[in-house]
Amino acid sequence: MMKEEPIADQKQYLRWHLVESVTSALPKAFGDEEFRFTKVLSGAKQPQPRWRRAFAATDGSLGEAFGQLYVDEDFSPAAKARAKALVENLRVAYAERIQSTEWMSAATKAEALKKLNAFVVKIGYPDKWKDYSALKVNRESALNNLFAAAEWSTKDNLSKFGKPVDRTVWGMTPPTVNAYYNASLNEIVFPAGILQPPFYDPKADDAVNYGGIGAVIGHEMTHGFDDQGRKVDSQGNLRDWWTKEDGEKFMAKADVVGKQFDAFTPLDSVHVNGKLTMGENLADLGGLTIAYAAFMKTPQAKAGKLIDGFTPEQRFFLNFAQIWRVNMRPETLRQQVQTDPHSPGQFRTIGPLQNMPEFHKAFSCKEGDKMVRPASNRAKIW
Incomplete structure (x- = not known):
């Protein structure tokens, strides 16, 4: 491309990307024009308020310094300890499910348990914070601050070249409302930002x-x-640790989930893409299954007492539904279905629950109800 495209076009392309990357710090006309483009893709009626954009810019450029303030204010050591205990309880439940899985051979089970037990768990915030002392910011120019932050970040990245892998590094900032699995480091990471309601409340009951x-x-x-x-x-090595037969059985089970999600239509003729969203859909189904198994070991689940008229099992599923409760404009929904490996929130809720006999029992669902998939089409992996 560098040989074939006219130099003038390449310069214009680079100019556009430079301007587009710092629009937030340019005169209002640039921001207005960017929002006009955003409206087409997302259907948004007005830009985010200035305070939200300021927070996002600070999180993007000084994420761990910003994160220290957030953690000091909103994430206690007790909240971290309870979250850590939750993770370990789920690890135990997962091991039991792997061991009792009928379709897996003993050799594959041994490798799966080895991987499960090797998961590195990161909760809340890094043990060692980034040192931003070399980054100079001032009140004279927001644009120059963005350039300085980008330069600092690039140097920070290049400083790792040729050195051993730093397994303490985080891929998200502490205030981020998200979580991730990093395959090459075999780690699961839960920033403090997601460890708040409706996902998590250290004062709430186990359900x-x-x-x-x-x-x-x-x-x-x-x-x-x-x-x-x-x-x-x-x-974290790219290696097929499954027996051939077990791998084929797994993919056959995954295909059942793929077909289920292919049939979901969030609007007009738009269908969820079961192949694009496969990994996330499998993770939702497996995650809910394991979380329920772990919950059933708790004293609350065993006691069976009603709270606000709901059984422990019902409260478990109600809060699962709440974490994916979302409103989206049609334009955003259409864009998500075409580009995002995550299914829309409503199907992240409905999809796994349609496969779970535990949910059907909790809410007295019957064969033939919309939330009950026929047994022959029901997905079950873990």
Whole structure:
């Protein structure tokens, strides 16, 4: 491309990318024009308020310094300890499910357990914060601050070249409302930002927390065994550790989930793409299954007492539904279905639950109800 495209076009392309990357710090006309473009893709009616954009810019450029303030204010050591205990309870439940799985051979089970037990768990914030002392910012120019932050970040990245892999590094900032599984490091990571309601509340009962953050923890664990994570071993190496027969059985089970999601239509003629969303759908189903198994070991689940008129099982599933509650404009929904490996929130809720006999029992669903898939089409992996 560098040889074939006219130099003038290449310069214009680079100019555009430079301007587009710093629009937030340019005169209002640039921001207005960018929003006009955003409206077409997302259907948004007005830009984000200035304070939100300021927070996002600070998180993007000074994420761990910003994160220290957030953690000091909103994430206690007790909250971290309870979240850590939740993870370990799910790890135990996952091991039991792997051991009792009928379709897996003993050799593959041994490798799966080895990988599960090797998961590195990161919760809340890094043990060692980034040192931003070399980054100079001032009140004279927001644009120059963005350039300085980009330069600092590039140098920070290049400083790692040729050195051993730093396994303490985080791929998200502490205030981020998200979580991730990193296959090459075999780690599951839960920033402080997601460890708040509706996902997690250290003061809430177990049904709420296992149905919320428990399902997210199980989701990230299951990424280690989804259609992509299953190709990586306990040390993060790209290696097929499955027997041929077990791999084929797994993919046959995954195809059932793919067909289920292919049939979902969020609007007009738009269908969810079961292949594109496969890994996330498998993680949602596996995560919810494991979280429920772990919850059933708790004293609350065993006692069976009603709270607000709901059984422990019902409260578990209600909070699972709450974590994916979302409103989206049609334009955003259409874009998500075409480009995002995550299914829309409503199907992240409905899809796994349609496959779960435990949900059907909790809410007295019958064969033939919309939330009950026929047994012959029901997906079950873990």
